[in-house]
Amino acid sequence: MTSSDIDTADRLTRKRARMLPFLALIFVTQQISYFVEADARVRMVDHVKVGAWLLLSVVLLLALATGGFWFRPKTVRALMDDEVTRANRAEAFRIGFLATMIAGIGLYFLDQFAPMRGRETIHILVTIGIATALIVFGALERRALRDG
Amino acid sequence: MAETLGNRLLALRTERDLTQAALAELVGVSRKTINTVENGVFVPSTLLALKLARALGRPVEDLFFLDG
Numbered sequence: 001m002t003s004s005d006i007d008t009a010d011r012l013t014r015k016r017a018r019m020l021p022f023l024a025l026i027f028v029t030q031q032i033s034y035f036v037e038a039d040a041r042v043r044m045v046d047h048v049k050v051g052a053w054l055l056l057s058v059v060l061l062l063a064l065a066t067g068g069f070w071f072r073p074k075t076v077r078a079l080m081d082d083e084v085t086r087a088n089r090a091e092a093f094r095i096g097f098l099a100t101m102i103a104g105i106g107l108y109f110l111d112q113f114a115p116m117r118g119r120e121t122i123h124i125l126v127t128i129g130i131a132t133a134l135i136v137f138g139a140l141e142r143r144a145l146r147d148g
Numbered sequence: 149m150a151e152t153l154g155n156r157l158l159a160l161r162t163e164r165d166l167t168q169a170a171l172a173e174l175v176g177v178s179r180k181t182i183n184t185v186e187n188g189v190f191v192p193s194t195l196l197a198l199k200l201a202r203a204l205g206r207p208v209e210d211l212f213f214l215d216g
């Protein structure tokens with residue numbers, strides 16, 4: 001491990017902390033069009049939209065779980081995934097899980113007034129879980145990087 | 149009564165003329181980790197506490213103490 005690795009990890013960690021809330025925002029705003037344009041008819045474009053959401057969900061979940069930057073050297077990635085990062089990630093997953101459970105309970109209650117399809121429910125729960133974890137992880141990482 | 153972990157990392161690091169990045173390199177962690185431990189934002193594991201003590205050439209009790 002060299003000082004250059006430390007500098008690179010530091011730079012990329014800052015970049016990741018800045019990027020995460022924006023990724024969450026993009027992820028959530030992408031869902032708005034899905035629900036606003038909800039229609040009983042299934043068109044080709046809907047399959048593309050669901051495919052895009054699914055792909056983005058998997059990529060964001062993997063980035064959250066592993067720290068991302070998969071094509072960087074192993075030493076840099078290890079530095080970006082040290083004790084503090086792992087603790088921040090665990091906290092982000094904890095809050096994300098709680099948010100998903102609360103949303104699940106809320107949706108279960110709402111379902112008696114406005115029934116929803118299973119697919120829509122899963123879509124909302126996955127979106128809430130991933131977006132919450134991204135925001136919390138980003139906020140904790142930014143706090144950890146703050147000097148003084 | 150809630151006890152927290154206090155530390156003298158900043159004082160001992162500056163005493164040895166080390167930057168956060170230099171200490172991070174000696175210990176094999178990121179600068180962020182040194183920063184969060186120094187600021188009391190993060191409570192390090194025993195392993196990291198021992199590595200920090202070894203890097204600064206001091207017993208671990210000199211670095212960390214119970215506060216409150």
